[in-house]
Structures are given as structure tokens and as C-alpha cells.
Amino acid sequence: MGRKSKADVRKKEILENFYHVLKDIGFENASIAKIADRMDVNPSLLIHYFKSKEAMVEDLVNFILDRFEAAFSQSLDGVETPQERFNHIISMIFGTEWLEVIDHSVFYACYYLKSRNEKILERFRVLYDRFSNFLEDEAKTWVEAGIVKGHQPTEIAEYLIVMNEGITFYHGIRQDKEAYARRAAYLKKVALATFEVEA
Amino acid sequence: MGRKSKADVRKKEILENFYHVLKDIGFENASIAKIADRMDVNPSLLIHYFKSKEAMVEDLVNFILDRFEAAFSQSLDGVETPQERFNHIISMIFGTEWLEVIDHSVFYACYYLKSRNEKILERFRVLYDRFSNFLEDEAKTWVEAGIVKGHQPTEIAEYLIVMNEGITFYHGIRQDKEAYARRAAYLKKVALATFEVEA
Amino acid sequence: MGRKSKADVRKKEILENFYHVLKDIGFENASIAKIADRMDVNPSLLIHYFKSKEAMVEDLVNFILDRFEAAFSQSLDGVETPQERFNHIISMIFGTEWLEVIDHSVFYACYYLKSRNEKILERFRVLYDRFSNFLEDEAKTWVEAGIVKGHQPTEIAEYLIVMNEGITFYHGIRQDKEAYARRAAYLKKVALATFEVEA
Amino acid sequence: MGRKSKADVRKKEILENFYHVLKDIGFENASIAKIADRMDVNPSLLIHYFKSKEAMVEDLVNFILDRFEAAFSQSLDGVETPQERFNHIISMIFGTEWLEVIDHSVFYACYYLKSRNEKILERFRVLYDRFSNFLEDEAKTWVEAGIVKGHQPTEIAEYLIVMNEGITFYHGIRQDKEAYARRAAYLKKVALATFEVEA
DNA sequence: GATGAATGAGTATTCATTCAT
DNA sequence: CATGAATGAATACTCATTCAT
Numbered sequence: 001m002g003r004k005s006k007a008d009v010r011k012k013e014i015l016e017n018f019y020h021v022l023k024d025i026g027f028e029n030a031s032i033a034k035i036a037d038r039m040d041v042n043p044s045l046l047i048h049y050f051k052s053k054e055a056m057v058e059d060l061v062n063f064i065l066d067r068f069e070a071a072f073s074q075s076l077d078g079v080e081t082p083q084e085r086f087n088h089i090i091s092m093i094f095g096t097e098w099l100e101v102i103d104h105s106v107f108y109a110c111y112y113l114k115s116r117n118e119k120i121l122e123r124f125r126v127l128y129d130r131f132s133n134f135l136e137d138e139a140k141t142w143v144e145a146g147i148v149k150g151h152q153p154t155e156i157a158e159y160l161i162v163m164n165e166g167i168t169f170y171h172g173i174r175q176d177k178e179a180y181a182r183r184a185a186y187l188k189k190v191a192l193a194t195f196e197v198e199a
Numbered sequence: 200m201g202r203k204s205k206a207d208v209r210k211k212e213i214l215e216n217f218y219h220v221l222k223d224i225g226f227e228n229a230s231i232a233k234i235a236d237r238m239d240v241n242p243s244l245l246i247h248y249f250k251s252k253e254a255m256v257e258d259l260v261n262f263i264l265d266r267f268e269a270a271f272s273q274s275l276d277g278v279e280t281p282q283e284r285f286n287h288i289i290s291m292i293f294g295t296e297w298l299e300v301i302d303h304s305v306f307y308a309c310y311y312l313k314s315r316n317e318k319i320l321e322r323f324r325v326l327y328d329r330f331s332n333f334l335e336d337e338a339k340t341w342v343e344a345g346i347v348k349g350h351q352p353t354e355i356a357e358y359l360i361v362m363n364e365g366i367t368f369y370h371g372i373r374q375d376k377e378a379y380a381r382r383a384a385y386l387k388k389v390a391l392a393t394f395e396v397e398a
Numbered sequence: 399m400g401r402k403s404k405a406d407v408r409k410k411e412i413l414e415n416f417y418h419v420l421k422d423i424g425f426e427n428a429s430i431a432k433i434a435d436r437m438d439v440n441p442s443l444l445i446h447y448f449k450s451k452e453a454m455v456e457d458l459v460n461f462i463l464d465r466f467e468a469a470f471s472q473s474l475d476g477v478e479t480p481q482e483r484f485n486h487i488i489s490m491i492f493g494t495e496w497l498e499v500i501d502h503s504v505f506y507a508c509y510y511l512k513s514r515n516e517k518i519l520e521r522f523r524v525l526y527d528r529f530s531n532f533l534e535d536e537a538k539t540w541v542e543a544g545i546v547k548g549h550q551p552t553e554i555a556e557y558l559i560v561m562n563e564g565i566t567f568y569h570g571i572r573q574d575k576e577a578y579a580r581r582a583a584y585l586k587k588v589a590l591a592t593f594e595v596e597a
Numbered sequence: 598m599g600r601k602s603k604a605d606v607r608k609k610e611i612l613e614n615f616y617h618v619l620k621d622i623g624f625e626n627a628s629i630a631k632i633a634d635r636m637d638v639n640p641s642l643l644i645h646y647f648k649s650k651e652a653m654v655e656d657l658v659n660f661i662l663d664r665f666e667a668a669f670s671q672s673l674d675g676v677e678t679p680q681e682r683f684n685h686i687i688s689m690i691f692g693t694e695w696l697e698v699i700d701h702s703v704f705y706a707c708y709y710l711k712s713r714n715e716k717i718l719e720r721f722r723v724l725y726d727r728f729s730n731f732l733e734d735e736a737k738t739w740v741e742a743g744i745v746k747g748h749q750p751t752e753i754a755e756y757l758i759v760m761n762e763g764i765t766f767y768h769g770i771r772q773d774k775e776a777y778a779r780r781a782a783y784l785k786k787v788a789l790a791t792f793e794v795e796a
Numbered sequence: 797g798a799t800g801a802a803t804g805a806g807t808a809t810t811c812a813t814t815c816a817t
Numbered sequence: 818c819a820t821g822a823a824t825g826a827a828t829a830c831t832c833a834t835t836c837a838t
Contacts (some may be wrong), residue, residue, distance in 0.1 A: 006797085026315045028227070031832065042799050044834080053833060105314035112311050114372065115304035116225045124372045158369075158382055159389065166365025170357075173313065173323045183357055190358065190393055201820030202817045209822085231808065241824050246809060248822095400799030401838045408801085424713045426625070430829065440803050445830060447801095503712035510709050512770070513702035514623045522770045556767075556780055557787065564763025568755075571711065571721045581755055588756065592787055603818090628811065639820050641813080650812060 011049050014039070015063040018056065019106060027109040032056075054117070061110045061120045064102055065127045071101045072131075082141040086148075089138060093164045094188040096180065104172055132157050148195035156195065163187060210248050213238070214262040217255065218305060226308040231255075253316070260309045260319045263301055264326045270300045271330075281340040285347075285396075288337060292363045293387040295379065303371055331356050347394035355394065362386060409447050412437070413461040416454065417504060425507040430454075452515070459508045459518045462500055463525045469499045470529075480539040484546075484595075487536060491562045492586040494578065502570055530555050546593035554593065561585060608646050611636070612660040615653065616703060624706040629653075651714075658707050658717050661699055662724045668698045669728075679738040683745075686735060690761045691785040693777065701769055729754050745792035753792065760784060 017039050021030045032053055036043040050056040072092070079088050092098060114121040135157035142148045148156060167187065171180050216237050220229045231252055235242040249255040271291070278287050291297060313320040338352035347355060366386065370379050415436050419428045430451055434441040448454040470490070477486050490496060512519040537551035546554060565585065569578050614636050618627045629650055633640040647653040669689070676685050689695060711718040732754035739745045745753060764784065768777050 010797090027311065028315070032834090033832075043832095044800080044836090045798055047834060048798075105311065108307065108311045108314070111368075111371070112226065112304065112307045115307070116227070121372070128369070128372050155385055159386065162365035162369055162382070162386060163361065164365070165368040166361035166363070169310075169364040169368055170327070170361055172310070173320070173327050183361075186354055187358065187361060194389055194393060201818095202815090202822060204821070206821085230806080232806080243809080243811090243825080244823060252808060401801060401836090403800070405800085425709065426713070429827075431827080442804080442830075442832090443802060451829060503709065506705065506709045506712070509766075509769070510624065510702065510705045513705070514625070519770070526767070526770050553783055557784065560763035560767055560780070560784060561759065562763070563766040564759035564761070567708075567762040567766055568725070568759055570708070571718070571725050581759075584752055585756065585759060588791055592791060607818090629813090630811075640811095641815090641821080642819060644813060645819075 007049060011059070012063070014046055014049060014056075015060050018060050019064065019103075022060075022106045022109060023103045026105065027112075057113065058117065058119050058123075061113065061123050064106065064110055065123060068101055069127065069130065082138075082145040083147060085138060086142050089135070089160075090188065090191070093160050094167070094184040094191070096177075096184075098164070099168065099171070108172070128161070132161060135160055148197060150196055151194075159191070159194070163191065206248060210258065211262075213245055213248060213255075214259050217259050218263065218302075221259075221305045221308060222302045225304065226311075256312065257316065257318050257322075260312065260322050263305065263309055264322060267300055268326065268329065281337075281344040282346060284337060285341050288334070288359075289387065289390070292359050293366070293383040293390070295376075295383075297363070298367065298370070307371070327360070331360060334359055347396055349395055350393075358390070358393070362390065405447060409457070410461075412444055412447060412454075413458050416458050417462065417501075420458075420504045420507060421501045424503065425510075455511065456515065456517050456521075459511065459521055462504065462508055463521060466499055467525065467528065480536075480543040481545055483536060484540050487533070487558075488586065488589070491558050492565070492582040492589070494575075494582075496562070497566065497569070506570070526559070530559060533558055546595055548594055549592075557589070557592070561589065604646060608656070609660070611643055611646060611653075612657050615657050616661065616700075619657075619703045619706060620700045623702065624709075654710065655714065655716050655720075658710065658720050661703065661707055662720060665698055666724065666727065679735075679742040680744055682735060683739050686732070686757075687785065687788070690757050691764070691781040691788070693774075693781075695761070696765065696768070705769070725758070729758060732757055745794060747793055748791075756788070756791070760788065 014035065017035050018030070021035050021038055025034065032046050033043045036046055046056065047053075050059065075092065075097075076085065076088060079085050110120070111124070114124045136153045139148070139153035139156040142156070143151075143153060151159075167180075167184060170183070174180070213234065217229070217234050220234050220237055224233065231245050232242045235245055245255065249258065274291065274296075275284065275287060278284050309319070310323070313323045334356035335352045338347070338350075338355040341347045341355070342350075342352060350358075366379075366383060369382070373379070412433065415433050416428070419433050419436055423432065430441045430444050434444055444454065448457065473490065473495070474483065474486060477483050508518070509522070512522045533555035534551045537546070537549075537554040540546045540554070541549075541551060549557075565578075565582060568581070572578070611632065614632050615627070618632050618635055622631065629643050630640045633643055643653065644650075647656065672689065672694075673682065673685060676682050707717070708721070711721045733750045736745070736748075736750035736753040739753070740748075740750060748756075764777075764781060767780070771777070
């Protein structure tokens with residue numbers, strides 16, 4: 001009902017290009033002119049669609065965080081039993097595909113921006129609220145099914161999020177695929193032990 | 200012959216001001232002119248000392264990461280037995296004083312910069328190498344003293360770092376002191392269980 | 399769709415002002431800001447049209463050398479017989495109107511620039527190629543009509559150019575109208591003798 | 598009597614470096630800092646010796662024009678009979694060694710400057726006065742010796758100067774050694790014919 | 797919907813220069 | 818003699834933005 005207006009398509013296109021400019025030349029060098037250059041259009045066209053750069057940045061954060069959610073929920077499509085879903089989610093939390101959804105540098109640029117812009121902070125909160133609620137809901141089924149023991153669903157959710165963020169952050173410095181794999185494997189093992197999961 | 204060099208003192212002073220400008224108005228709004236304004240000196244003086252803004256940013260990262268190290272090692276001064284050191288370090292990893300050493304927004308601005316500047320990345324590596332080695336050395340004494348069981352020193356070090364970064368990152372979004380305390384307490388409890396520490 | 403382009407008109411206007419700034423305050427003092435000041439517009443408007451100062455300078459050289467050509471060919475309009483054209487051209491080569499087309503100081507600033515900018519050098523080459531070819535073509539008709547004797551058209555062309563440049567250069571130092579006239583008269587007489595022209 | 602003060606030596610050294618900076622990066626990019634860089638000294642030292650940049654530029658022009666005179670008179674050392682001196686001077690006027698004394702770009706930068714600085718103009722006048730007087734004196738001996746006929750010494754001097762400057766200027770655009778040689782040979786032949794010199 | 801003109805504030809950096817040491 | 822601190826004005830250029838077309 002109500003197909004996307006041309007403006008929405010154009011805006012998405014612009015954000016796509018914005019993302020790539022950020023990836024290519026960095027947050028500090030990105031500008032409306034550079035994005036327009038990349039798209040071969042006039043800079044004022046971007047202002048026409050977004051009113052201001054700030055609004056554009058806010059929309060970009062939405063755009064990027066949406067991608068995260070989409071990638072996450074998409075990859076769980078069709079996975080149905082609690083046990084399967086548990087395995088799948090654990091694999092993702094300690095896995096590497098995660099990192100390829102959004103460029104590391106762009107993601108942390110957005111994360112930084114949350115400290116400077118209330119709307120962006122709010123958007124991050126929504127994302128992590130949803131993520132946390134989602135994991136909590138999942139954890140309930142795991143507890144009920146006896147897959148994990150001895151922990152509250154809320155606790156499980158937070159544990160997984162913290163682990164995931166910690167690994168990602170650390171990997172940003174030690175960009176070594178093997179070390180990442182080794183570290184992730186160890187932490188996954190620890191997590192399974194913590195939740196008393198049987199091998 | 201020649202005028203006495205004030206470079207070291209002056210540079211430090213400039214970096215101090217740079218840090219506060221970043222904290223106050225953000226990375227994207229900070230400029231040489233703004234720092235100079237704050238110091239009531241001429242902008243070209245900053246260039247005189249640092250040659251370029253890029254060099255200045257690099258030095259700033261050093262300055263900030265040095266502070267971290269200093270704060271950490273200082274707080275352990277005079278703590279001597281393995282047991283006491285273990286308690287102390289665990290308290291810091293899961294504690295809150297950590298967060299007050301450097302402004303959250305400034306820290307993540309620096310973290311972001313590492314993706315764009317090889318020298319900054321290297322500086323981060325050095326910091327985490329040292330941190331990791333330090334924790335590893337500590338962990339050896341804990342293992343030897345039978346305080347922690349069933350894990351390699353390297354593993355223990357990485358576990359603690361990942362936990363600490365994950366909590367910090369997450370707290371950046373959920374800036375709620377009570378939630379932080381609850382979460383940290385839970386994760387600390389889990390950590391102690393993982394390492395089979397007796398209460 | 400889009401706003402009507404004023405670029406050609408505006409660019410010419412800017413170059414005109416650039417020329418006058420150069421004439422008034424010299425190459426070493428000329429700046430985008432000074433030109434903009436003179437035009438009562440914003441400096442960034444000049445960048446808007448020329449992209450960079452270097453491009454602007456290149457266009458200025460074109461603009462100035464175009465003027466030379468225009469002045470030269472214009473002054474020959476309607477002069478038709480070889481003999482009349484010969485007289486006219488000799489008058490110009492050894493004449494003074496030449497000097498008033500472009501300010502001496504600006505011309506030599508451009509000439510200097512050719513050593514530093516390949517495009518400008520090329521533009522000078524094109525000018526002198528055309529000038530030389532033009533004189534050669536004229537010289538052919540002079541030889542055929544028996545006006546000049548004993549020299550190849552190419553030689554005649556180069557002789558005249560060298561003479562003209564030499565006189566101009568020398569006059570730059572000895573800025574004395576009478577001395578110039580005397581010198582030019584003498585050299586013209588010599589030239590006519592060289593080419594065996596009957597008085 | 599009175600050996601050169603250290604200041605004089607140092608000043609010469611600075612001018613030497615100034616000249617090379619001009620040659621390497623051009624008049625528009627040269628600065629006191631760049632010269633000091635090249636010499637590995639402090640910029641304020643150059644000001645210490647020359648009081649201001651303008652004075653430095655003026656001294657540079659002197660320095661360069663002195664070189665010209667020195668090169669010219671040196672090359673005539675020991676050449677004694679009028680006929681020999683005539684041959685020698687004609688060779689130089691139409692020769693190529695001339696061009697190698699001072700970098701073309703630097704020379705025309707100085708020539709340009711004469712339009713902007715009265716002292717520099719005056720220095721050029723002195724040079725060409727001397728040059729002209731020198732050639733006039735020589736020409737007298739040539740006339741007396743019957744080597745050249747039918748022209749006044751003053752005329753001969755001016756003819757030679759104009760020719761020389763014209764060739765040099767033209768060569769700046771058509772930087773082709775062979776074309777230069779051909780052109781110079783032709784103009785030399787014409788000059789000898791003009792002065793009725795017997796082969 | 798899209799362009800290009802125009803602005804005005806801002807950027808980092810360079811400049812010549814002065815002065816204390 | 819020489820250095821380095823410090824200034825203040827200037828540089829080309831980029832920025833986001835507005836507005837007319």
C-alpha cells in the first residue's frame with residue numbers, strides 16, 4: 001500500500017553514496033560536495049532532499065543501523081527450533097560475518113556521533129533495546145527448553161551483547177583473522193560453560 | 200646561544216587544551232583556531248610546535264593513551280600480594296573509575312581515528328600489547344598462587360580485556376549508572392565463577 | 399531546468415579584474431581575495447568559476463595572449479596589397495602601439511610563468527607559432543612581389559620577431575620614448591637595408 | 598686591504614641558496630623559510646643579515662647581474678687585438694654559453710621585478726649602461742680598425758644588445774637547441790653583412 | 797526535480813617579522 | 818652569531834547553505 005515515492009528512492013541512493021564516501025575518505029573528510037561529486041549531481045540537490053547536513057547524518061545512522069538489524073534477522077530466517085536458533089545465534093555473536101555488514105571505521109564514526117547528537121544516541125538506544133529484547137525473548141525459550149541453565153534471560157542477553165561488542169572492539173586494534181578466530185573460539189567455549197550447555 | 204626551549208611544556212599545554220576543546224565541542228568542530236582561542240594565543244603558534252594538525256592529532260592520541268596507562272599503573276601502586284592485586288584489578292575491570300580517566304566521546308574519537316591513521320593504529324596496538332602483557336604476567340602469579348584455576352594466563356588476559364571493552368562500549372549507549380552497576384556486578388560474578396575463584 | 403549559465407561572461411569579467419590587479423599591485427601581491435575585493439564579490443565565487451588559482455592564471459595567460467593576437471590582426475583589417483601590408487607590418491614591428499596592448503609588467507609576469515607551468519609554455523608556443531607562420535605567409539607574398547630580396551620567408555619572419563622582442567625587452571629598462579624612437583628608427587632602417595627594400 | 602667580513606661571506610652564501618631555491622621552486626613559491634630550510638639554519642637569521650625580504654631580493658638581483666658581468670668580462674680576458682675581440686664578442690652575442698650563466702626562469706623573474714621596484718630597475722639600468730658603454734668602446738676600435746663600416750659605435754652597440762635579447766627571449770619559448778643554432782647562425786650572418794665585415 | 801550563482805564563515809597553513817635569550 | 822618563541826596578517830581553498838531559474 002503506497003509505493004515508495006521518488007524522493008525516498010533518491011534519499012536512499014544518496015545515503016548509500018554517503019556511506020561509501022565515509023568508507024573511502026573518512027568522516028573528517030566527507031562533505032556534501034564530495035558525495036555529490038561521487039553521484040555526479042549538484043550539491044544543492046542533497047540539501048534539497050535532506051534540508052541540512054545534520055539531518056543527513058542522522059538519516060545515515062538510521063540507514064546503517066537498519067542494515068545491521070536486517071542482516072541479523074535475515075540470517076535467522078527459517079531457523080525454528082530453540083536449539084537451532086541458540087546454535088545459530090551463538091555462532092553469530094562469536095562469528096565474523098558480523099564484521100562485514102558495515103565497515104568498521106564507519107560504524108565507530110556513528111558510535112562516536114551518538115555522544116554529540118541526542119537523536120543519534122536515541123537511535124542507538126532503540127537498536128540495542130531491540131537487540132537486547134530480542135535476545136531476552138530467545139533466552140526465555142532456551143531456559144524453558146533446558147538448553148541453558150542457571151541464568152536469567154536478561155542476564156544472558158547482556159552477557160552476549162557485552163561479549164560481542166568487546167570482541168569487535170578488540171579486533172579493531174588487533175586486526176588478525178587467526179587471532180580473532182582463536183580468541184572467539186575460546187570465549188565461545190567459556191560462554192557455553194558458563195551457561196552449562198552440554199556439548 | 201638561542202632561546203631556551205619551552206617546547207615540551209608548551210606542547211603538553213596545547214594538548215591539554217586540545218583535549219578540552221574536543222570534550223567541549225566535539226571532534227568535528229574542533230580546529231586549531233578554537234584551541235588557540237581557548238589558550239589566548241595565535242593559531243600559528245600551534246603549527247609552530249606541531250608542524251601540522253595531523254601531527255598534533257597523533258600526539259594527542261599518545262597523550263590520551265599515556266594517561267590511561269598512568270592511571271592504571273598508579274592505582275596499583277603499593278598493592279603487593281597476588282591476591283590483593285587480583286582483587287584490585289578485577290575491581291577496576293568491572294569498575295567505574297575507569298570511565299572517568301578520559302572523556303568517553305574523546306576516547307571513541309581517537310578509537311575511530313585509528314582506522315584512518317596508521318600511526319594512531321600502531322599506538323593503540325602498543326597500548327593493548329602492554330595491557331595484555333601486563334595482565335598476562337599478573338595472571339601467571341594468580342595461577343601459581345592457585346587463585347584462579349583452569350585457564351591459561353593469555354586467555355585470562357584476553358577475557359578481561361574483552362569484558363572491559365564490552366561493558367564500556369555498552370555503557371556508552373545505556374548511560375545509566377545503576378544499570379551499569381548491576382550489569383558489572385553480574386559479569387564480575389560470572390568471571391569469578393569462570394576462573395573458579397572462591398568467594 | 400537549472401539556472402542560466404553566466405560562466406562565460408563572468409569568467410571574462412574576472413580575468414579583466416585579475417589583469418588590472420596584476421597591473422596595479424603586481425604578480426607577487428595579487429591574490430584571489432584582492433580580485434574579489436575589486437569586484438565586490440566573495441572570494442569563493444572566483445573559485446566557483448575557476449576551481450583553482452592555477453587554472454585561473456592559466457586562463458589569464460590565454461586571455462592576455464588572445465588580446466595580442468586580436469590587436470595585431472585587427473590593425474591589419476582592410477590592408478590589402480602586399481606592399482601596403484609590408485609597410486604596415488614593419489611599422490608595427492618597430493612601432494610603439496604594440497607596447498600599449500598589454501601592460502609590460504603583466505606581460506613579463508606571464509612570460510616568467512611559462513617556465514613554471516607547462517600549459518602556459520604551450521600557450522606561448524602556440525602564439526609564436528601562429529605569429530611566425532603568419533609572418534612567413536606574408537613574407538612569401540613580399541618575396542613574390544619583389545618587395546624584399548635575398549632572404550627566405552622563414553628567415554624574414556624570425557628576424558622580425560627577434561628584432562621586435564629585443565626592442566621591447568630593451569625598452570623595458572630604458573623607458574625613454576625618444577631613445578626608443580631613435581633606436582627603432584635606426585633598426586628599421588637597417589632591416590630595410592637588410593631586405594634590400596627600395597626607399 | 599680589509600678582508601671580507603664574516604657577514605659578507607654569510608650573505609653571499611644566503612644569496613647563493615636563494616638563487617637555487619628560486620631555480621628549484623620558482624619565484625612565487627620561494628620564501629625565507631624555504632631558503633633557511635635549505636641551509637639548515639633558522640629563518641630569523643636571514644632577516645638578521647638582510648633586515649627584510651625586500652632588501653634580500655634587491656641584493657639577489659645585484660648578485661645575479663654581477664654574475665653576468667663577471668662571466669662576460671672574464672671570457673674576454675687575454676683577448677687583445679680588435680679583430681680577435683670582435684670575433685669573440687660576436688660569438689658570445691649569438692652564442693649559447695650566455696644562457697647558462699643564469700637560469701632563464703630566475704633571470705626573467707628578476708627582469709619582471711624591475712617593474713615593481715625602483716632600485717631593481719636602477720640596477721638593471723646600470724648593467725645595461727655598462728654593457729652598452731662597453732660595446733660602444735669596443736665598436737670604436739672596430740670602426741677605427743676598419744673591421745666594421747658604415748655605422749656609429751652607439752648604433753652597433755644597440756644593435757647587438759637588441760639582437761642578443763631578442764634571441765634569448767625567443768629561445769625561452771622555442772627551447773630547441775638546433776633551431777636556436779640555425780636561427781643564431783642566420784642572424785649572425787645578417788649582422789656581419791650589415792656591418793660590412795669581410796668573411 | 798535539478799542546476800548553478802552566490803555567500804559568508806571557516807579551514808589549515810604559510811608568511812615575514814620582532815624580540816628575548 | 819644564532820635560535821626559538823610569538824605574532825598577526827595573509828594565503829588558497831572548502832564548507833554548508835540559500836535562492837533564482
